[in-house]
Amino acid sequence: MFFNSLTFAVFLPIVFILYWFVFKRHLKAQNIFLLIVSYVFYGWWDYRFLSLILLSTLIDFYIGSALKKEESSKKRKWLLATSLLFNLGVLGFFKYANFFIESWVDAWSILGVQMHTSTLQIILPVGISFYTFQTLSYTIDVYRKKMEPTSSFIQFATYVAFFPQLVAGPIERASHLLPQFKKPRVFDFETAKSGLHLIIWGLFQKIVIADSCATYVNAIFNNYEGMNSLSLLLGAVYFALQIYGDFAGYSNIAIGVARLLGFDLMRNFNYPYFSRDIAEFWRRWHISLSTWFRDYLYIPLGGSRGSKRQQIRNVFIIFIVSGFWHGANWTFVVWGALNAFYFLPVLLLKQNRKNLDVAGKGTLVSTGKEMIQIIITFALTCIAWIFFRSASIKDSFYYLERMFTNLEFKKQYLNIERHSIEMVLLIAGFLFVEWLWREKETPLSGKFDMIKVITTILLIIVLGVFSEHQSFIYFQF
Structure with missing residues (x-):
């Protein structure tokens, strides 16, 4: 179901x-x-x-x-x-x-x-x-x-x-979670309301963002041999937004449904694409899995203690195992290893606990330095996602080769009867909204705002008609 x-x-x-x-x-x-x-x-x-x-x-x-x-x-x-x-x-x-x-x-x-x-x-x-x-x-x-x-x-x-x-x-x-089944649950209106907000926003992330992106992602990745650099770049960005909207959307719905029933589940995503380094990204992406591997694998191995060689070994073990957990394909192993390479400089320079708060906290616009860090981290993440999405390692490298060597930045016809400009505007609007409310659980959190809620529901209904119904990506894992 x-x-x-x-x-x-x-x-x-x-x-x-x-x-x-x-x-x-x-x-x-x-x-x-x-x-x-x-x-x-x-x-x-x-x-x-x-x-x-x-x-x-x-x-x-x-x-x-x-x-x-x-x-x-x-x-x-x-x-x-x-x-x-x-x-x-x-x-x-x-x-x-x-x-x-x-x-x-x-x-x-x-x-x-x-x-x-x-x-x-x-x-x-x-x-x-x-x-x-x-x-x-x-x-x-x-x-x-x-x-x-x-x-x-x-x-x-x-x-x-x-x-x-x-x-x-x-x-x-x-x-x-287990102790919550041992004590009586009392219905709380505010908790239920926050649960509904999470469900609505999760459906928006899934139906409007993820499923809309999926149409473009499939068209580009399935025909990457004939795509120019602009299309391949957009394909990588679209997939980054697809997998985020898909999985964060599922998590938000799950947490919201649990709250309707009087249960508290841990937060699983915390605006990961606004991270300033890869360590911060992994503190904000799939938090329940990251902390599981930290507590039951990374720390027992020695964590960041011990010699530099042991630290490097531990980082590669946890990321490669994490990649292999995602699926039975060498592409996932390479994806994990690539993230390990990203993480190592931050760890060895002892900068992995540097960015613990949100970027630009309390301000509308962050500093130029932080914005550059966010863009670089997002770009590195998108490159890694290409391995995650591709059918084989060979396809991944050929995709990257064409993206960096084709150097043709012209709009291409994708044969999917969709308008690329409108899609770019939708993604930009989504990221802007999330940036504005990045200090909140979701853009719908807090005091009840009828206009925001109704607008989101209408967008789900109207734009959802134009997105192809897709099963959740992480169901295959």
């Missing part, structure tokens, strides 16, 4: 009414209801994979209970290893089995040995990367004795399957 579908537009009001008016007085009934509707939400895509979520839930729930009772350090490590092997094994099978088979065959073909094999007919379960990391955070934190395991299977199962963020995050820590 998609957030931008008519099915969800019917599903959410029904859930909201039953949740607050029928099950309000009974916490356990509320949690059971949420668990059921979460399974319905996920099963709407493919009910067969509900068994996978249930199995992961059962294993990590009982491992958490066993870790609480077990005092032996050796046995506790075996319990943690069981959770890691199961969760990462399932993730590896469904997401990477074909990738490793194809890479193995390609490696032998380079040596002149032709191997005859076939890939497996594997369907990638939607959201598996997200709920797998969510359950892992629970067992790891219980193992580290940073939290007490829950004794309620219903609460834990609802935490794992909570439908607003089930298929594309934010990746919630058990220490933050």
Whole structure:
């Protein structure tokens, strides 16, 4: 079930009414209801994979209970290893089995040995990367004795399957979300209002920005061999805005829906394209994943402590693993490695904690220095996104080669019956609005403004008609 579908537009009001008016007085009934509707939400895509979520839930729930009772350090490590092997094994099978088979065959073909094999007919379960990391955070934190395991299977199962963020995050820590299932929720109008604002703005980011950009991105990337430098440059910028509008839009809708139900989810995006260096970008982009890798991989490896060689090693490990998490293609690995190269100078010069506040805080126009830093950071990010979007590494390099060597900056016909100038103006207007409200959660946050809300809804309806309906990009991860 998609957030931008008519099915969800019917599903959410029904859930909201039953949740607050029928099950309000009974916490356990509320949690059971949420668990059921979460399974319905996920099963709407493919009910067969509900068994996978249930199995992961059962294993990590009982491992958490066993870790609480077990005092032996050796046995506790075996319990943690069981959770890691199961969760990462399932993730590896469904997401990477074909990738490793194809890479193995390609490696032998380079040596002149032709191997005859076939890939497996594997369907990638939607959201598996997200709920797998969510359950892992629970067992790891219980193992580290940073939290007490829950004794309620219903609460834990609802935490794992909570439908607003089930298929594309934010990746919630058990220490933050799980306790919210243990205490009664009280409807708060202001919280619900902020949730509606997030939903509306998220739909705008997805339907108006991301889906509109997608039309141009597909036309340019699918025909990049015949595109000039201007078109290829626009294609890279459009994809940067597409993936931002798509994923930030999903996250905002998820957080907004959770607030309607009385839950608080962590912020996942914080105006990343206004970052002044790559370290700041990664503090503002996909925050739940960045902090997950920081806490469960980067810091255990030593983080920024130790020798320069160890610091460099740790940076490359975390970024390459992050790239590989996104998909089974070498393009994602290169994308991660490229971001590691971007990050290294900032880290080695000890400038990675320099820009902790918003650019130009309290002012309409930032300094010239900061604007140049923002433009450079955005440009570097766009170059990295080309690898993320391209079908192969070869395509990525050829795309970049044509973009920097063609040097023809003329408007081209894209055969998509769209007007490029209007698209550029739409993107410019979107960035300007986000810049004005960059110190707020969204441009709709704060005191209720009927004009802003109605204008945004009208834009969704009017401009949404001209954008092609697209599934969320991160559903494939």
